[in-house]
């Protein structure tokens with residue numbers, strides 16, 4: 001599971017940040033799931049290491065333009081490229097009408113099936129390996145936060161150990177694999193737990209935007225590995241954040257803290273904090289958030305974050321390392337032109 005930010009600006013794009021879109025890459029199945037699709041998202045795909053042909057699902061949080069104006073163009077291009085087989089789109093009730101109108105008036109025919117699903121708070125989908133739930137956020141229009149939860153994977157079965165103990169091949173292997181107890185014909189008893197490696201705990205990623213601080217976001221993010229949360233404003237501009245139903249950096253951090261997540265990735269920053277504007281800067285938002293939730297990282301366009309796999313008993317967090325590598329000075333370099341852009345990838 002790898003998260004790549006394709007747009008991290010709120011409202012309007014800046015020279016270094018496009019409007020909202022986040023890609024979740026599932027490399028084991030060559031799929032990309034997209035969260036929001038602001039204008040220019042397909043251009044961002046072309047500039048990234050992701051392939052739009054791998055897009056399988058798109059989740060739309062709400063109908064504000066900076067989250068959906070890129071959707072129709074992306075869908076049309078996916079059709080022309082001919083590499084997409086089908087796309088399921090999940091979003092608020094108006095999304096279906098919006099897309100239908102855009103297709104009708106632009107006479108766009110999509111050569112592959114596109115299914116639009118209206119989401120309601122609660123269960124969204126489950127494909128056996130990943131489950132998606134959503135919750136109502138607190139914004140000026142209906143907005144949902146999404147949670148992707150991966151199923152736990154049972155540990156690897158140690159066949160060699162079983163063989164070495166002279167356990168005969170057959171159904172007993174299956175029983176041991178499932179963690180059961182078997183009694184052999186010679187009377188020996190074995191426990192499955194002694195042959196199966198540690199369970200790989202399913203990972204979870206939560207995406208909350210746009211929203212002012214709300215308890216439902218905390219509940220949705222409860223215990224998640226990664227919380228991607230909007231941080232449009234600085235703490236100093238909290239009044240504006242509340243008036244416009246957006247979050248400050250400190251609200252994002254508070255949500256992460258209360259939910260007990262591992263890592264907070266902040267996104268959806270107001271262009272007013274671009275370096276050189278003479279006031280507070282994006283790096284100040286990072287410092288504010290870290291004063292409440294130290295394991296906070298600040299997203300920038302094309303930056304990727306790999307959600308670490310965690311086996312039972314393995315407590316070492318790779319994320320701690322990440323915080324050290326992303327110091328505040330790195331944020332400054334975000335304000336470069338696209339041609340000078342550096343793709344920061346976690347090794």
Ligand SMILES: [Zn+2]
Pocket residue numbers: 010011020064066067210268
């Ligand atoms: Zn927005």
Ligand SMILES: [Zn+2]
Pocket residue numbers: 062064139210
């Ligand atoms: Zn909005």
